[in-house]
Amino acid sequence: MSSTSSAKRAVCHIVAMPYPGRGHINPLMNLSNELASKSDNILITFVVTEEWLSFIGSERKAGKIRFRCIPNVVPSELVRASDMIGFLEAVWTKMEAPFEQLLDELELPPTLIIADTHLFWAVSVGNRRNIPVASFWPMSTTMFSVFHHFHLFQEKGHFPVDLLDNENEQVEYIPGVSSTRLLDLPGFNGGIYPLILTQILGCVSWAGKANYLLLPSIYALESQTIDALKAELSLSIYTVGPSIPYLDLSHGDKGDCLQWLDRQPSNSVLYVSMGSFLSVSNVQMEEITAGLQDSGVRFLLVAREGSWKLKHGYGGEGLVVPWCDQLRVLCHPSIGGFWSHCGWNSVKEGIFAGTPFLTFPLFADQNLNSKLIVEDWKIGWRIKKHQFTTRGEISSLVKKLMDLESDDEVKQMRARGKELQKECLQAIERHGSSESTINSFIHSILQFNDH
Numbered sequence: 001m002s003s004t005s006s007a008k009r010a011v012c013h014i015v016a017m018p019y020p021g022r023g024h025i026n027p028l029m030n031l032s033n034e035l036a037s038k039s040d041n042i043l044i045t046f047v048v049t050e051e052w053l054s055f056i057g058s059e060r061k062a063g064k065i066r067f068r069c070i071p072n073v074v075p076s077e078l079v080r081a082s083d084m085i086g087f088l089e090a091v092w093t094k095m096e097a098p099f100e101q102l103l104d105e106l107e108l109p110p111t112l113i114i115a116d117t118h119l120f121w122a123v124s125v126g127n128r129r130n131i132p133v134a135s136f137w138p139m140s141t142t143m144f145s146v147f148h149h150f151h152l153f154q155e156k157g158h159f160p161v162d163l164l165d166n167e168n169e170q171v172e173y174i175p176g177v178s179s180t181r182l183l184d185l186p187g188f189n190g191g192i193y194p195l196i197l198t199q200i201l202g203c204v205s206w207a208g209k210a211n212y213l214l215l216p217s218i219y220a221l222e223s224q225t226i227d228a229l230k231a232e233l234s235l236s237i238y239t240v241g242p243s244i245p246y247l248d249l250s251h252g253d254k255g256d257c258l259q260w261l262d263r264q265p266s267n268s269v270l271y272v273s274m275g276s277f278l279s280v281s282n283v284q285m286e287e288i289t290a291g292l293q294d295s296g297v298r299f300l301l302v303a304r305e306g307s308w309k310l311k312h313g314y315g316g317e318g319l320v321v322p323w324c325d326q327l328r329v330l331c332h333p334s335i336g337g338f339w340s341h342c343g344w345n346s347v348k349e350g351i352f353a354g355t356p357f358l359t360f361p362l363f364a365d366q367n368l369n370s371k372l373i374v375e376d377w378k379i380g381w382r383i384k385k386h387q388f389t390t391r392g393e394i395s396s397l398v399k400k401l402m403d404l405e406s407d408d409e410v411k412q413m414r415a416r417g418k419e420l421q422k423e424c425l426q427a428i429e430r431h432g433s434s435e436s437t438i439n440s441f442i443h444s445i446l447q448f449n450d451h
């Protein structure tokens with residue numbers, strides 16, 4: 001979209017409101033950067049809590065994005081994982097009022113709200129104020145579709161269900177979604193999801209009252225699911241992904257991680273990450289680090305303090321760091337595999353980098369993402385098959401994945417990873433599926449703005 005062709009239009013002022021979490025803020029910021037860089041007529045006010053502003057305030061962003069913050073009305077990010085239910089309750093009940101107050105105080109009235117689907121109240125704020133709302137769903141479209149069709153589980157006698165008796169039961173009736181084990185669906189496999197399921201289903205249903213649904217996916221990855229949803233929902237759906245920071249790949253200093261990777265042979269390092277805020281138990285972490293060491297494979301492990309015994313900068317075959325620039329790391333030629341907890345952003349980043357996966361899902365949508373990786377796209381293996389994974393299982397799978405001379409199964413998996421990478425790159429090229437979709441979304445909101 002040319003910026004000059006739209007130069008005489010009124011400014012479209014987007015207020016972007018992410019859910020307060022890394023896996024949600026990152027993709028909405030990445031999308032905001034793309035929107036702002038594509039049209040001179042777009043100004044974006046990106047709203048976060050004071051605490052999140054202190055984390056991301058200095059990160060690179062397009063010139064036409066500015067931060068505004070609301071007070072810290074939700075528990076701190078530093079303790080979020082210890083009480084997810086309390087955190088979610090605060091997100092659902094305490095953020096709306098300060099958000100409305102912020103809208104009242106803006107010098108330029110908003111012409112569009114883009115809000116994370118989990119902030120269901122933002123749709124009603126927009127509807128009350130006559131401001132169009134784009135609901136931003138930060139996970140896979142498959143996950144959205146599962147929630148959207150949740151009533152089918154009840155109708156088919158699959159919910160509620162005792163998973164012990166139905167371990168291998170498959171679900172084949174979600175439109176556009178391939179056959180899926182009940183075990184891989186959130187809400188079915190324990191954890192906190194059953195407790196918050198009703199509320200999440202409510203959020204998904206509120207999205208239907210927005211003007212737009214934005215999916216940070218890539219059409220080629222979930223085409224049947226996306227087509228099926230488009231056929232059912234009346235709101236405008238835009239597949240705008242991957243919404244990862246590929247525009248930033250050449251920016252910033254090379255930190256310790258990248259310099260260490262420069263010294264490793266090509267395709268030799270396994271990158272291991274469990275996401276941005278959850279940790280595994282100490283016992284499991286000990287088993288993971290022992291398995292990695294036993295494998296003899298080079299690894300780069302992201303682990304926060306306390307839950308692991310290796311020291312920062314461990315040396316030998318491994319490097320342990322508390323945080324890294326993940327997409328740049330994944331795209332480094334020394335990386336040959338990705339052990340991932342399967343957060344949706346990590347999944348897309350791994351695909352963008354063309355790395356094969358070892359999947360280690362922890363909660364929420366992650367089992368379903370692992371299923372997409374292993375069964376649908378066939379670009380990885382499940383490393384976590386039961387509640388606890390032993391060092392022996394870890395070491396042998398890691399060795400097998402990282403052996404470049406290994407059997408045809410691994411070679412084929414690597415080749416499929418490269419094919420998906422190509423599809424992902426094509427989507428973001430000029431006239432690619434995502435690039436064109438973002439352009440039509442911009443066209444639509446600018447037109448709306450002019451009327």
Ligand SMILES: O=c1ccn([C@@H]2O[C@H](COP(=O)(O)OP(=O)(O)O[C@H]3O[C@H](CO)[C@@H](O)[C@H](O)[C@H]3O)[C@@H](O)[C@H]2O)c(=O)[nH]1
Binds near residue numbers: 139349363
């Ligand atoms: O050392 C690190 C580790 C992570 N990241 C980034 O942090 C983000 C993490 O996002 P994601 O991979 O999606 O993981 P979570 O933070 O765990 O994401 C939450 O949000 C996602 C989107 O809703 C869900 O899919 C996940 O299940 C949920 O845990 C990604 O952009 C990573 O690049 C880094 O930059 N450096």
